[in-house]
Amino acid sequence: MALSIREQLRYWGIAAAVFLLILWLLGDVILPFLVGGAIAYFLDPVADRLERWGMSRVLATITISVVAVLVAVLLVLAVIPTLVSELRALINTAPDLLTQLQTFLIDHFPEIRDETSTIRQTLGEIGEGIKSRGGELANSLLTSAMGVIGAVLFIVVVPVVAFYMLLDWDRMIARIDDMLPRDHAPVIRHLAHEIDLVLAGFVRGQMSVCMILGGFYAVALTVAGLQFGLVIGAIAGAIAFIPYVGTLVGGVLAIGLSLFQFWGDWLSIGIVVAIFVLGQFVEGNILTPKLVGGSVGLHPVWLLFALSAFGSLFGFVGMVVAVPVAAAIGVLMRFAAQKYESSLLYRGLGRRPPAGTDGDAG
Secondary structure (H helix, E strand, O other): OOOOHHHHHHHHHHHHHHHHHHHHHHHHHHHHHHHHHHHHHHHHHHHHHHHHOOOOHHHHHHHHHHHHHHHHHHHHHHHHHHHHHHHHHHHHHHHHHHHHHHHHHHHHOHHHHOOOOHHHHHHHHHHHHHHHHHHHHHHHHHHHHHHOOOHHHHHHHHHHHHHHHHHOHHHHHHHHHHOOOOOOHHHHHHHHHHHHHHHHHHHHHHHHHHHHHHHHHHHHHHHOOOOOHHHHHHHHHHOOOOOOHHHHHHHHHHHHHHHHHOOOOHHHHHHHHHHHHHHHHHHHHHHHHHHHOOOOOOOHHHHHHHHHHHHHHHHHHHHHHHHHHHHHHHHHHHHHHHHHHOOHHHHOOOOOOOOOOOOOOO
């Protein structure tokens, strides 16, 4: 005898509640497993492509792992120390930059010389705040993510989990498919496929866009001679998943710093502006259409809400699962909306008048 809709909803509700409870209780313990699973999901298409080229799954996984280790070592040895150093230097230099800004404003707007001026007092307070808390902010930014769990455990567990999950990914998916309730398996497969499309389009595609843009901005600004170009490029790339925001924030930082550094050298300032104009053009016309595709149904506002909500409830672990959960909820809401629009609750019991008539009685 099949279960009623109410009983099925009760069981699925209990399962969702158990999942959230486990997420809340285990928290930091499951973080490396979630990150490892996310890495395996991200790299599974690469492994599938290598399999189509004739490699076995084991060889494909080993090849990907070796390349990933080499890239990680290169980042640790060449990029990350420089990025950390520039970030600290930027925060420590911020009070001096603010002082230069204050001098610039005073020279061009003499009324600010008045000690009682609101702008003068505000700039002074900001400078003192940055000076007193700059070091604390730098340490917080650099240690908060790794402080969630022991760095050694995290670094060791994540690659191992990612390796074995990538190796067994297809078998795990097949096993999950075998455990689906038979009456609802076609619908669940369809929804899972839709969720995968959203994640593939947004997570895989947008992460690629972010990395490419961040690398382009960092290299281009550094070559242009802008101080802290590596940090600004990293910031612009990290938030490039929000349309225009990454370019806007990075552009404001880069152009603002270039005005201080290159004041009077309009060619250098123009080069910095051109870098961000070119980056925006490449992102909008090449990268996003090719890597992300059309609308994937994950609106930036919805994404920010999910990150904020899950981050507040479950901490850093919540932020890790926010994107896939937001994608799943979005797909389910669209599915529910389609069901609603085909239901009697939406259409009602009345019949439309025949075609060619206005519905009047005479």
